[in-house]
Amino acid sequence: MAQTVAGTAVRQLVEAGVRTAYTVPGESFLPLLDAWEAEPGVRLVSTRHEAGAAFMAEAEAKLTGRPALALASRGPGAANLAIGVHTARQDQTPLIAILGQVESGARGRESFQEVDLAAMYAPLTGWAQEARTAEEVPSLLAEAHRAATGPRPGPVALAVPADFWTAAYDGAVPLSTGPDRRDEAAGRTDESAGRAAAHLADLLASAHRPVAICGPGDRVGRETLRAACEVAGFGVYSAFRRQDCFDEDHPHFLGHLGLGVPEDVRLALEDADLVVVLGTRLDAITAQDHRYPLPHQHLVLVGTGLPRPRHPGLTTVLEADPHDVLSALVRSATDRNALVRNATDPDPTPTGPRATVWEHHHAAAVRYARPTGEATRPGTVHPTDVVTALRRLAPDDVILTNDAGNFSAFLHRHWGFRTSHRLLAPCNGAMGYAVPAAVAAKLHRPRNTVVALVGDGGVLMTGQEIETAVRYAAPIVVLAFQNGMYGTIAMHQATSHGRLAGVDIGRLDLATWARGLGAAGFVLDDPARIEAVLTEALGCGRPCVVDVRTDPDVIAPGRRLSGLLDPGTPSAEHTAEHPAEPTAERETP
Incomplete structure (x- = not known):
């Protein structure tokens, strides 16, 4: 007996590791809701507003690193969902949005709640399509999953006319991850990360005051980042709202590049000759309203799919997984002195000039974060x-x-x-x-x-x-x-x-x-x-x-x-x- 398009879509999503769907239920995807509810081992969370559904999906994906699923109906539902999709776009969070559309025979007639959903979502996502036939829904869904988990993770949107869900589908179920070449891909990844780590090690070795801007923690590897900064001698800033990537009591911690950062906390970034951006987009707040990197600073981007900022100075792009690069950097650092040498100290030690510099700047970050006693009016708390x-x-x-x-x-x-x-x-x-x-x-x-x-x-x-x-x-x-x-x-x-x-x-x-x-x-x-x-x-x-x-x-x-x-x-x-x-x-x- 042929499976329906809805049943095939659920099977694809489950095989891709999706376990939760967040939604405000709508009539334009009733068969998909029914198929998901009947699937064992998954959960359908009915929310009170599509914005809540999108934020929930984004948060789960941010926490797990795997795409989460948000479902919304045409027109108003899709509009409500958009805020969470935009969040996923700017946070580089993998999210799959499936949008119900009006029936295929009613498209283009200004039907009830009709919107060109692919056009609406194109600026908010890395991939947005609308199915034109029922038969192409599974292949489009596989393509959507690959786009969400690609070099630059992010949200994708697939609009499906309501009548397509009940159509029979007897074709092969497309793989969301493509042919199984994991061993070969792993070999290529290790080789790429090794080359990038060697290049990064050389740059760090020749720099006088290298700093890194890091996040998110799952992307860079928290323990690996700590080991790498200790071995290679660089200071660490956390990117805006990425503070869980690094221990703030670590002596190499230089501060959080958020809003209202005072000059003394930015001083290490101001004085740096090498700025390494690890795994994060250099957004306007992290870059302090695009002030950094300064024109004379060498910018190094380590990650996949990172947008390249408008930097007039020297820029090096190391297109590799930042966690793998840092891991390779730590493994190869059998001679710490070779990695952290600089012009002022040809034989530095872990307690040498760089460590002293980071301790000084770390003290500024600690002073900034120290609570100060302030009075408040009666009936309020600080x-x-x-x-x-x-x-x-x-x-x-x-x-x-x-x-x-x-x-x-x-x-x-x-x-x-x-x-x-x-x-x-x-x-x-x-x-x-x-x-x-x-x-x-x-x-x-x-x-x-x-x-x-x-x-x-x-x-x-x-x-x-x-x-x-x-x-x-x-x-x-x-x-x-x-x-x-x-x-x-x-x-x-x-x-x-x-x-x-x-x-x-x-x-x-x-x-x-x-x-x-x-x-x-x-x-x-x-x-x-x-x-x-x-x-x-x-x-x-x-x-x-x-x-x-x-x-x-x-x-x-x-x-x-x-x-x-x-x-x-x-x-x-x-x-x-x-x-x-x-x-x-x-x-x-």
């Missing part, structure tokens, strides 16, 4: 105190999901990452990421503690996925930092215009709201109770939300909004208000 308390209380295998917004700067600056931690955060600054990402992380790694950090703006965008966490028994902890405004925009407005416009967020009772979704709810508005409330939340054993009431004047680490606003304006008076009335009772589960 974000720094919450982050540092959570760091003390959370287990060492914690998974953190971080949203976009000024509140997140407190985590990036004060957490103190170790490579046992995992950080899932959107490099494109997409609001609403943290809660859905936490749900996916907990579903995939149920034994790990998963904590989402989100602002009040972000939690109002996708916080309804807390209900998804409740329904699937995924006990995540959500810290919702509430200051009553879109803090990042408020800071930019205050800096540029001295006043605010359109940034107010209503007064919220997030604890009661969380209970209405079936979760536990806590209020944190007393500095003396920070540790007690966080301990309760971490141990409650079910999804929970901590309504963290913060002072709106504490707009960013070391910055006060009142100091940026023109005195006497209504905007300045706004900063004296509390973000929410403390009406909700504290819950003890």
Whole structure:
């Protein structure tokens, strides 16, 4: 008996290692949903919004390195899904989006919810196609998987007309990975990585002040990166929101290239003669608004499919897996002195000039990250105190999901990452990421503690996925930092215009709201109770939300909004208000 196109597609995805599909169900792919639900060993997660589905798929793929699946219907559903697909594009995360389309006979007639989905998704993905016949769906799906996992991992989109799913398919099932030539490919990979490692070793040996910009951790290999920097003598910066790639207490750690990095933390990058970018896109924030690398610096890109930045100086591209390159570099370093020699010290040692230099710059990074005591208004807590308390209380295998917004700067600056931690955060600054990402992380790694950090703006965008966490028994902890405004925009407005416009967020009772979704709810508005409330939340054993009431004047680490606003304006008076009335009772589960 012939299989249907839907059944064949499910078989292909399962054989390719996909185990979870995230979706808001739609009528344009009902047979695919039915076939997936009938497949043993896989999970269909019904979310509350397509943005949540896309963020969940992106987070799972980021955590596992394997493509995850997001399903959405035509028109409105596909539009809602787009934010997570854009996140996957900028984060180089493998994601497969299957989009239901109107029936094939109705295409081109402005039918109900009809959109040219391939054209819509082309700028957001590395590969976007629409099936023109039912017979070509399996081959297109195989091609999509290869594109998602190719030299530059990323999202792909396949649109399929609704009537194609029930069509019979009796052809061979195409392989998503092509012919099985793994041994031959492994040999070529080892050879390529070996050549790249030898070239990199020569460049490091001749450099005076080499630094590396690294991430993500799974792509570079956390332990391998540590060994390589010690053997080859280079300092390490973590790329924007890639802080779990390297231990921040390591003496070679130079800092996180995020937002608002002070000059003394950037000094090692400013003084470098060799800048090695390992496994990451050199995005605008990591490059500090495209300031780095400087024209005289030699840029070395190590990775596959990395976009080449507009660098006027010397650039070397080593097109090879960064983990394999670093592994080969470590294996070949039998004579450390040959690797770390430089003009000022022909016989350096692990405690020689370079190590001393990195210790000096590491001290600057530590000083920058050290918490400073700041007072807040009554009924509020300081974000720094919450982050540092959570760091003390959370287990060492914690998974953190971080949203976009000024509140997140407190985590990036004060957490103190170790490579046992995992950080899932959107490099494109997409609001609403943290809660859905936490749900996916907990579903995939149920034994790990998963904590989402989100602002009040972000939690109002996708916080309804807390209900998804409740329904699937995924006990995540959500810290919702509430200051009553879109803090990042408020800071930019205050800096540029001295006043605010359109940034107010209503007064919220997030604890009661969380209970209405079936979760536990806590209020944190007393500095003396920070540790007690966080301990309760971490141990409650079910999804929970901590309504963290913060002072709106504490707009960013070391910055006060009142100091940026023109005195006497209504905007300045706004900063004296509390973000929410403390009406909700504290819950003890």
